[in-house]
Amino acid sequence: MPATTPCPCGSARPYGACCGPYHADDLPAPTAEALMRSRYAAYALGRHDYLLATWHPDTRAATVPPVEPGVRWLGLEIKRTASTDADHATVEFVARSKFGGRAHRLHEVSRFVREGGRWYYRDGDLK
Secondary structure, eight states: OOOSSTTTSSSSSSSGGHHHHHHOOOOOSSSSSHHHHHHHHHHHHTTTHHHHHHOOOOTTTOOOOOOTTTOOOEEEEEEEEEEEEEEEEEEEHHHHHHHTTTTEEEEEEEEEEETTTTEEEEEEEEO
């Protein structure tokens, strides 16, 4: 994706100044919200390698299920973020997509943990 294109995460920043460096440079996301946004952008861009690398090893799936051909990612809304301490946080979000002419929403409260200076997605609860 060109660095000047708006980032898929919805931040209104160019991809090269938003999620792009996390995807390309192995730069760790500085916050749980930044990791959530970069993971959404990775789904939108088909970056399964990034999704697996940022998924905590204790809960990581063996593979990321493929996205159905024709799915269009429409946007990400961060509803709430909360930190329980310096290394644990939650991010509530709604991810919107469209497939086969039908709109879909994924509403989740995701849990993140920071280990060795890196944030990881741990798991989440659907709302």
